Amino acid sequence: MLSLTSLLTPYAAQTVVVGVSGGADSVALLLALRLAGARVRVAHLDHALRPDSADDARWVQRLCAELGVPCEVARVDVGAVAARRGWNGEDAARRVRYDFLSRVAKKAGASAILTAHTRRDQAETVLMALLRGEAVLHGIPAVRGRVHRPWLAVSRADVEAFLVAQHQAWREDPSNADPAFTRAWLRLEVMPVLAARFPGIELALARLARLGAEDDAALSELAARITTHAPLSAQPPAVLRRWVRQELMRSGLDFHADQLEALAAALQESATLHLTLPGARQVTATGGKLYTAPQAWPPPDLPFPEGWLLRTRQPADRIRLSAGTRKLSDVLTDAKVPRESRDAVPVLVSAAGVQWVGLRPPVWAEGARAVAGVPEDFHHTAMGEALALAHAAAESGEVPVGAVVLHGGKVVGRGRNTSREAGDMTRHAELAALREAAATLGTPYLTECTLVVTLEPCPMCLGAALEARIGGIVYGAANPKAGALGGVLDVLAAHWGHTPTVLGGVRAAEAARLLKTTFRQVRQAKTSPQTHERDPA
Numbered sequence: 001m002l003s004l005t006s007l008l009t010p011y012a013a014q015t016v017v018v019g020v021s022g023g024a025d026s027v028a029l030l031l032a033l034r035l036a037g038a039r040v041r042v043a044h045l046d047h048a049l050r051p052d053s054a055d056d057a058r059w060v061q062r063l064c065a066e067l068g069v070p071c072e073v074a075r076v077d078v079g080a081v082a083a084r085r086g087w088n089g090e091d092a093a094r095r096v097r098y099d100f101l102s103r104v105a106k107k108a109g110a111s112a113i114l115t116a117h118t119r120r121d122q123a124e125t126v127l128m129a130l131l132r133g134e135a136v137l138h139g140i141p142a143v144r145g146r147v148h149r150p151w152l153a154v155s156r157a158d159v160e161a162f163l164v165a166q167h168q169a170w171r172e173d174p175s176n177a178d179p180a181f182t183r184a185w186l187r188l189e190v191m192p193v194l195a196a197r198f199p200g201i202e203l204a205l206a207r208l209a210r211l212g213a214e215d216d217a218a219l220s221e222l223a224a225r226i227t228t229h230a231p232l233s234a235q236p237p238a239v240l241r242r243w244v245r246q247e248l249m250r251s252g253l254d255f256h257a258d259q260l261e262a263l264a265a266a267l268q269e270s271a272t273l274h275l276t277l278p279g280a281r282q283v284t285a286t287g288g289k290l291y292t293a294p295q296a297w298p299p300p301d302l303p304f305p306e307g308w309l310l311r312t313r314q315p316a317d318r319i320r321l322s323a324g325t326r327k328l329s330d331v332l333t334d335a336k337v338p339r340e341s342r343d344a345v346p347v348l349v350s351a352a353g354v355q356w357v358g359l360r361p362p363v364w365a366e367g368a369r370a371v372a373g374v375p376e377d378f379h380h381t382a383m384g385e386a387l388a389l390a391h392a393a394a395e396s397g398e399v400p401v402g403a404v405v406l407h408g409g410k411v412v413g414r415g416r417n418t419s420r421e422a423g424d425m426t427r428h429a430e431l432a433a434l435r436e437a438a439a440t441l442g443t444p445y446l447t448e449c450t451l452v453v454t455l456e457p458c459p460m461c462l463g464a465a466l467e468a469r470i471g472g473i474v475y476g477a478a479n480p481k482a483g484a485l486g487g488v489l490d491v492l493a494a495h496w497g498h499t500p501t502v503l504g505g506v507r508a509a510e511a512a513r514l515l516k517t518t519f520r521q522v523r524q525a526k527t528s529p530q531t532h533e534r535d536p537a
């Protein structure tokens with residue numbers, strides 16, 4: 001008995017609201033809270049689901065009057081609410097009940113809302129989740145917001161023994177004896193059979209809930225650390241599922257466990273999947289990205305040259321790029337634009353074809369920037385300088401990586417790999433560019449600078465950039481063997497004193513092609529008995 005009261009000592013001298021239905025668990029919690037010295041306010045919600053439900057409300061009011069405890073009672077036709085909102089009865093009852101408890105707590109200035117869920121409730125909840133095939137068996141949380149459930153480890157036998165010792169009666173809800181309700185069926189017909197073979201079934205299921213909740217919390221924390229630049233396809237499935245769950249919940253979307261799993265699988269495989277969630281809400285996974293709403297594409301923020309027209313795509317649209325003319329539909333497909341969003345993408349066209357496509361970043365036709373009087377994207381231009389340095393590294397037998405540091409749109413630092421030349425494996429392009437930038441600017445801190453590098457930085461180079469307080473990092477090709485921005489791991493997923501902005505994939509095809517060409521030439525040289533060139537790898 002003392003143990004039940006001692007579990008409530010944290011609430012001594014606090015104002016708390018306790019939900020009391022009249023059943024044994026909630027009545028015992030009310031009495032134990034008073035013994036623990038809490039200032040209790042009772043809230044009773046009549047769900048209007050039984051003809052005699054008003055009798056429970058009157059019983060609770062009489063009990064509170066005898067105990068001298070303030071009591072607030074409300075009646076809501078939960079069945080009507082469920083029909084109107086399209087919720088099932090159990091979900092509607094839960095939502096209405098906690099909304100009522102929250103209003104009472106706010107009115108009373110309560111520090112917490114307490115409910116009397118016990119170990120039996122926890123075991124039944126886990127078993128129901130298992131039978132429904134839910135992805136996570138974490139059961140009932142001990143704390144969620146202001147709602148506290150201090151008795152999740154308490155048995156029903158201990159509750160009833162406490163009430164008997166207090167000479168306190170309680171009410172029995174007739175629905176608890178009706179196996180038409182899933183929880184009652186589990187309690188009356190399933191759990192006794194399981195307990196006959198496994199006497200510790202209730203404890204085992206409660207332990208499963210506790211461990212599942214701990215695992216889910218840890219994995220959810222990892223999911224919350226996934227940065228916008230990290231490739232989702234590289235995430236462990238368990239972490240990715242939780243990331244998808246967080247994104248759907250953040251967007252206010254309801255979903256089923258199989259839908260969550262399907263979206264996570266599509267993201268991991270970089271496949272395309274369109275789903276209709278409950279409430280006819282559309283979501284799309286494509287190109288390793290999740291879209292929970294149709295994409296919004298802003299119009300161009302530039303004056304149109306004479307003869308250019310703003311519109312959306314048409315079937316025959318084509319655009320002339322540096323690599324040749326392509327269908328606009330293929331450009332949108334390559335950009336992983338969700339199918340339902342493609343007709344909303346703005347385009348600028350002239351008699352010569354499509355000149356501008358309003359993606360992020362925009363796609364320009366060959367020579368269209370000059371006609372429109374728009375300068376080249378400075379990231380694109382800077383990456384060109386970095387690529388030239390990477391070519392120079394390749395010609396010297398080094399791994400072909402080049403880097404520049406920008407400040408105010410100007411290059412203030414340059415570097416290329418010179419590790420083999422110097423006999424020093426720390427002579428990476430990024431470090432050379434950072435050192436030169438610091439010397440040029442006369443400061444070791446490069447907060448207002450951007451590091452542009454042809455290959456995703458390794459942990460050493462990213463660490464140096466963080467120490468220099470670099471403002472932004474732009475890289476070309478992904479680095480699946482040593483990348484520290486998601487290629488192998490995402491160092492920025494941890495909390496550092498400084499976090500730069502990150503943009504990947506700028507002229508990635510050119511950077512990747514240079515790497516592949518260089519390494520192919522090295523392999524060919526190694527297999528030739530008459531050639532002894534250095535291996536930049």
